[in-house]
Amino acid sequence: MESLDLRVLGDALQWRRAGHGVTLVTVVETWGSAPRPPGALLAVRDDGVVSGSVSGGCVEDDLIARVKSGERHGAPAMIAYGVTKEEAARFGLPCGGTLRLVQEPVRDTAWIESVLARTAAHELVARTLTLATGAVTLGTATRDERMRFDGSTLTTLFGPKWRLLLIGAGQLSQAVAQMAQLLDFEVLVCDPREEYASTLAIAGATHVPGMPDDVVRELRCDAHTAIVALTHDPKLDDMALLEALRSDAFYVGALGSTRNQAARRKRLAEHFDLTEAELARLHGPVGLRIGAKTPAEIAVSILAQLIERKNHAAVAAQPAAGCTVA
Structure with missing residues (x-):
């Protein structure tokens, strides 16, 4: 697929x-x-x-x-x-x-x-x-x-093409968007902040207007969809994550330190009644731990983790060694 x-x-x-x-x-x-x-x-x-x-x-x-x-x-x-x-x-x-x-x-x-x-x-x-x-x-x-x-x-x-929704249109989002397209993802970007309007012209990516939580809800995220929140603004990220964690998206990630992620999980649990199982789906801090520092390196870590999750089900479903018949 x-x-x-x-x-x-x-x-x-x-x-x-x-x-x-x-x-x-x-x-x-x-x-x-x-x-x-x-x-x-x-x-x-x-x-x-x-x-x-x-x-x-x-x-x-x-x-x-x-x-x-x-x-x-x-x-x-x-x-x-x-x-x-x-x-x-x-x-x-x-x-x-x-x-x-x-x-x-x-x-x-x-x-x-x-x-x-x-x-x-x-x-x-x-x-x-x-x-x-x-x-x-x-x-x-x-x-x-x-x-x-x-x-x-x-x-x-x-199956449908894999797609990636990025919340935020900053420098990191641009790096993730460029690399994700090389990996054959359809890339969507949502950022309602006026000061970022000029950066939404990411080559090959589609700008989706509206508030992030509304966009996630209207997108009807399926198991071919990944969502990554990168604004560092809880008002935008948290509401989008609330919808994403309750959707069928195969990957949900959010930028932020370990301490910030702990505070975010507490907010989501206390104010929005997300279950432990739903919160456990959140990859935060987002990305694999590879010591990434620059936007490009962080983008690599995010996409590496995303690909790992994308391929996990396919790998787990492979038959044991020997005759391989689908």
Whole structure:
């Protein structure tokens, strides 16, 4: 459910509209130390241009060569790499890894358009492909679902883009916003203070007008949303945090010293009746302890902790060592 998959679909849609042939390739099973997990997606254009990845590069090279040589599939088909140790070495799959893929020609693009529209509205979508016919159906997914493959049908999940709401538009927010965009986050910035109005033009970020608590409430924060309060103004930060800690946001953080954070937790508990469980969700002081001093260093510490939390559920959900089948 990475937003990279949505970019792959967007590229595939654009290529088809331009008249190109497109093949989608999905990792469905891995054994050993395969480079990419089940669900990883690749699009290959008829002239060899690619978007996404399914390995460290060698498998992509072979797939490109197949397409450029004129190999075409009328229906979805299975393909495997690294079945033997020799093949694993040839295709750069470490430790005897094995990769099994489903490749399919993209003809009808209506399902891609629907997936992109629904995920843009922050909906989780399950896409089921029937290999025998190439038929595609779409449905609503839940966050506890995983990719499924039974040999005849393949169900993959597409989720909305990860987004980050920053409360405050100071120098630190600008550093966090720039780095977060490199990590493929949609960045939103809210700061109602007039003296910061001139700094809201952060390249690539979206200014959201209004008071922070209203913005958090209206944003309907889901499990693809992170919220970080950086104003150092309790009147702004605390009210935003009140709404954030009661939302489904996967990460909530606030700038401030350990002493300030203790006072903040006391205020939130006494005046706003936040529970211990809700307060425990607050990352404050925000960021990993790496001795950060400058705005850029603090931004690194914040985003490192945010990524750690973002990936935690995915890591915890991975099967034990051995055959890895989503």
